[in-house]
Amino acid sequence: MVNTEVLEKKDTRSGFGAGLLELGRTNPEVVALCADLTGSLKMNAFEDEFPDRFFQAGIAEANMIGMAAGLATGGKIPFTGTFANFSTGRVYDQIRQSVAYSEKNVKICASHAGLTLGEDGATHQILEDIGLMKMLPNMVVINPCDYNQTKAATIAIAEHHGPCYLRFGRPKWPVFTDPNQKFEIGKAWTIQEGTDVTIFATGHLVWKAMEAANELEQQGLSVELINIHTIKPLDDAAILKSASKTGCVVTAEEHQMNGGLGDSVCQLLARNTPTPVEMVAVDDQFGESGKPEQLLDKYGLGTVDIVNAVQKVIARKNG
Amino acid sequence: MKTVAELNDIVKQVRRDIVRMVHAVQSGHPGGSLGCAEYFTVLYQNTMSYSAVPFNMEGKNEDVFVLSNGHISPVFYSTLAHAGYFDKSELATFRKLESRLQGHPATEEGLPGIRIASGSLGQGLSVAVGIAQSKKLNKDAQNVYVLMGDGELQEGQNWEAIMYAGHNKVDNIIATVDFNKAQIDGSTTDIMGFHELNSKFESFGWDVMEMDGNDVASVTAGLEEAKQRSGNGKPVVIIMKTEMGNGVDFMMGSHKWHGIPPNDEQLASALDQNISTIGDY
Numbered sequence: 145m146v147n148t149e150v151l152e153k154k155d156t157r158s159g160f161g162a163g164l165l166e167l168g169r170t171n172p173e174v175v176a177l178c179a180d181l182t183g184s185l186k187m188n189a190f191e192d193e194f195p196d197r198f199f200q201a202g203i204a205e206a207n208m209i210g211m212a213a214g215l216a217t218g219g220k221i222p223f224t225g226t227f228a229n230f231s232t233g234r235v236y237d238q239i240r241q242s243v244a245y246s247e248k249n250v251k252i253c254a255s256h257a258g259l260t261l262g263e264d265g266a267t268h269q270i271l272e273d274i275g276l277m278k279m280l281p282n283m284v285v286i287n288p289c290d291y292n293q294t295k296a297a298t299i300a301i302a303e304h305h306g307p308c309y310l311r312f313g314r315p316k317w318p319v320f321t322d323p324n325q326k327f328e329i330g331k332a333w334t335i336q337e338g339t340d341v342t343i344f345a346t347g348h349l350v351w352k353a354m355e356a357a358n359e360l361e362q363q364g365l366s367v368e369l370i371n372i373h374t375i376k377p378l379d380d381a382a383i384l385k386s387a388s389k390t391g392c393v394v395t396a397e398e399h400q401m402n403g404g405l406g407d408s409v410c411q412l413l414a415r416n417t418p419t420p421v422e423m424v425a426v427d428d429q430f431g432e433s434g435k436p437e438q439l440l441d442k443y444g445l446g447t448v449d450i451v452n453a454v455q456k457v458i459a460r461k462n463g
Numbered sequence: 464m465k466t467v468a469e470l471n472d473i474v475k476q477v478r479r480d481i482v483r484m485v486h487a488v489q490s491g492h493p494g495g496s497l498g499c500a501e502y503f504t505v506l507y508q509n510t511m512s513y514s515a516v517p518f519n520m521e522g523k524n525e526d527v528f529v530l531s532n533g534h535i536s537p538v539f540y541s542t543l544a545h546a547g548y549f550d551k552s553e554l555a556t557f558r559k560l561e562s563r564l565q566g567h568p569a570t571e572e573g574l575p576g577i578r579i580a581s582g583s584l585g586q587g588l589s590v591a592v593g594i595a596q597s598k599k600l601n602k603d604a605q606n607v608y609v610l611m612g613d614g615e616l617q618e619g620q621n622w623e624a625i626m627y628a629g630h631n632k633v634d635n636i637i638a639t640v641d642f643n644k645a646q647i648d649g650s651t652t653d654i655m656g657f658h659e660l661n662s663k664f665e666s667f668g669w670d671v672m673e674m675d676g677n678d679v680a681s682v683t684a685g686l687e688e689a690k691q692r693s694g695n696g697k698p699v700v701i702i703m704k705t706e707m708g709n710g711v712d713f714m715m716g717s718h719k720w721h722g723i724p725p726n727d728e729q730l731a732s733a734l735d736q737n738i739s740t741i742g743d744y
Contacts (some may be wrong), residue, residue, distance in 0.1 A: 175600070194492070199596065202630075207589045214529075214593020217578050219521040220600065222593075237583050242590055246570050246580045390474035 151243035152319045154350075156168055156312035161186025163298025164253075167412060168194045168346075174302055177212055178225045179205045185225035185255050187276075209250070211233045213242035215247045221302055224250065228257035228379060229270040232277055243307050244280040251301050252277075253310045258398035259426070259443055260315045260348055260436040269431040269439075275403020277309040278376045279370065284308040284329060285376040287397070287405075289350035291319045293373060296327035304329055311347065313398075315436045317339050318351050330374045332382035338368035341454050341461075342386040345396040346405045349424065353396050356450035367454070378408050384416055392461040393421045394453045398445060399423040412462040420460040422453035465508045472681040472740035473508060475546055476499045478710045479743060480541035482733040484557040485724045491558060491566070495612065497536035498705040499642050500674070503542040505682040506608060510690070515547040518575035526605045527594055529579060529624035531587020532612035532641065534569040534722070540564050540574075544744070548576035551744040566568035585618025587611060588638060592628050595636045606693055607636045614646030617655050622667075629668025637689045638700040641676065643707045661702060669700050676703035681712040711736055 167174045168190050177199040178187050191198040199215075201208035205226055212222040224231065230430035231254035232239070243250045251452065261269045278285045284304065288294040291375050294312045301308040335350075335419050336357065350371050355366040368390055372380065395406035395411065408422035413419045426443050465473075477500045511526035519525070529538050537557065544551040550565075556562035563574035567582030579590050591609035598605060611621065628636060630664035640660070644651050651657065661671045670692050673683030682703075689699045707721070708714025711733040714725075725733055 196600065201627065202623075204623035204627065206586075206620040207592075208629055210586050210589020210620065210624065211593035211596065211627070213579060214590040214595070215597045216593075217520065217522075217527075217590065218594045218597020218601065219523065220597050238586055238589075241580050241583045242586050248579075 149236065153316040153352055154291035154319050155314060155316050156288060156291055156294040157184070157314060158186045159288070159294030160253055160255065160298050160310070160312055161189060165189045165193065167299060167302050168197065171302055171380065173221045174223065175199065175215055175220045176223045176225065176321065177201050177208050179203055179208050179230065180328065181226050184227070185253070187225050189332040204236045205230045206238050208404040209238040210242050211240065212250045213246060222250050223253050225255070227252050227268060228254035229268055230310070231238045232273040233270060236276060236426055240280055244282045248307060249281055249305055251308045251310060255299070255312055256314045257311045258313060258348065259431045259439040260313050260398060260440065262314065262436050263433050265433040266430040269327065271398070271400045271426050271431065272403060273311060274375055274399050274405065275407070278403070278408065282307055283376065284374070285311070285312045286329065286374050287347040288373050289347055289371055290317060290321050292321045292323045292325060292326065296325050297373065300327040300329055313348060317348055320354070330377040331378055332379035333371040333373065334382070335369040335371055336367070337409060338366035339390060340366045341392050341394060341408045341458055342368040342370060342390045343394045343396060343454065344370050344372050344383065344405065346375060347398050349398055351446065352440070352447050353450055355447040359447070359451050360454055365454070365458070372405055375405050375408055378412060383409060383412055387413055387419045388417055392457040393419055394450060394457055395421065396424040396445070396450050399425055401427050420457050422455050422457040424450050467680050470504055470508060470683070473504045474679060475737045475740045476742070477504060477541045477545065479537060479735045479739060481537040482711065482725055482730055483743065484537050484540070484554055486730040487555070488558040491537055492534040492722045493537065493705040493724065494534065494645070494714060494718070494722070495535040495641065495643065497711055497714060498707045499535055499538050499610065499641055499710045500710065501679050501682050502610070502639065502676050502703060503538050504543045505679055505686060507542050507546040509683055510686040511608065512605065517576065518548060520578060522578065522594070523601060524603050524605060527578065527590040527607050529587045529594065529607065529609040530568060530581055531609055532584060533581030533613050536566065536568050537562070539568060543576040549574065554744040584612070584615045585620040588621050588624040591636055591638070592624050592633055595633050598635055606690065609636065609638045611638065611640050613640055613642045613644060613649050613657065614654070616640065616657065619706045625663060625664065625667045625669065632696050633698050634694050634696050637693055638698065639703050640700065641705055642702050643705045645707045645721065647718065647721050649718055665699050667694055667695060670695070670697040672699065672701045674701055674703050676705035677709045702710055
């Protein structure tokens with residue numbers, strides 16, 4: 145059984161802020177850019193301690209991405225910060241040409257991703273960003289699950305030479321991963337082993353998947369739960385191995401079904417070992433205003449939805 | 464410093480390269496390329512301080528150039544070859560499969576001299592500002608040069624970068640606008656006029672100069688003056704008046720040669736007007 149006794153809740157964006165500050169102290173080449181959302185991105189501490197290495201871009205995200213590409217050309221390791229919507233869709237062509245195609249060592253760090261942004265509503269609740277970014281050649285795509293993993297991922301991407309997209313969020317969320325973990329890009333993390341079904345989860349929904357796994361275990365099912373924090377490059381070997389073992393798969397993510405983690409897992413399985421899959425994701429809809437938990441429930445991303453998806457996929461496997 | 468006569472010899476060769484490259488693959492952009500032959504030649508032969516071999520992507524302690532209007536890649540490639548970044552024989556591969564000389568400049572194939580991909584317009588100035596900021600952090604006193612098309616200024620990202628550079632006193636950047644008053648669909652005046660371009664830049668905190676871009680002596684003097692004016696708290700922009708298709712009479716004065724290649728007969732005429740000086744590729 146996974147321990148779901150919550151000791152502490154912290155926002156993943158604060159994990160980013162803490163990781164960035166640590167990088168500031170350990171790597172003089174790291175610089176940061178922000179488009180008028182320094183407080184929301186928790187970049188204040190970096191700005192205060194390293195004012196010369198912090199660039200306030202104003203509400204001008206396209207220019208921020210271009211400047212980051214230029215700073216990377218000059219040998220710096222730039223971290224850009226703004227909301228996920230303005231980090232991707234708004235500046236897609238700038239990222240495509242000046243960062244991804246030009247192979248620039250830019251770290252695009254995006255907060256307030258997904259429905260859990262809450263009350264601001266669908267204009268800000270981007271659910272397409274993983275898809276947009278994973279389609280770009282050269283781009284690494286990471287969606288950590290809690291504060292500690294986000295901090296570790298922030299530090300890890302500075303060590304990786306090349307463009308990265310790091311996606312995190314706004315709400316205070318259970319902290320359950322090791323504070324001293326070493327984050328390995330592209331390496332799936334098996335939270336618990338099982339034999340009846342595999343749940344592949346990313347981001348905030350890892351916690352929901354842990355709750356679901358506990359419920360399912362109480363029903364007598366053996367659940368393998370794997371955290372796919374890196375959507376690209378995908379840990380093909382870990383996914384194929386687990387799917388072969390359990391014979392059925394549920395994916396869980398705070399993203400559109402089109403283009404997200406489930407999409408990547410299905411492509412991999414279809415090309416190798418076709419396996420029944422149920423996808424817990426938003427089904428071709430925009431979000432709306434509301435509280436994070438209300439929105440997750442309404443759009444089918446709650447604990448109960450993962451439980452139901454598991455029961456359905458096991459029935460398909462046995463059917 | 465090369466003399467006016469030496470520069471003009473290189474310019475003629477660059478023009479020949481441009482029309483031959485575009486003719487050979489029957490695609491590419493000769494008009495804007497020809498209009499900027501003098502600027503590129505002076506910039507790389509006289510103005511900038513750099514090391515072509517080995518090419519260093521970061522360009523530390525070098526002057527660095529960014530081409531924003533990437534479609535004029537023929538003049539860029541020819542200039543880089545004559546500046547020693549790669550052998551001029553490689554110009555024959557322009558726009559062909561497996562070439563490092565892509566239709567629009569790119570870094571992926573590793574062509575020396577290219578630091579950023581361009582082609583989708585409006586992005587180069589932001590990149591140049593970023594490189595300029597990295598130079599300040601590195602206490603590197605060299606400048607960043609960037610060329611933009613005038614039609615390209617219709618892209619909003621430029622104005623984000625112009626506002627940023629003015630506000631933040633990025634004074635190690637020397638931007639040049641190729642003011643040829645033409646874009647694909649016609650004259651810039653008809654399509655989206657600039658109305659007092661100089662004062663637009665000035666109001667954003669830039670130091671604005673003008674120069675004749677089709678005269679090597681004027682370009683040499685203009686770029687030297689820009690260098691003198693840099694480092695004084697303001698980014699510098701040169702509004703450079705050029706003629707699209709300059710040096711090839713039937714291409715001059717018309718936007719129609721923005722992106723179409725000459726046929727065999729037109730190629731022969733263009734080459735007759737620009738006799739080989741330092742040797743064809």
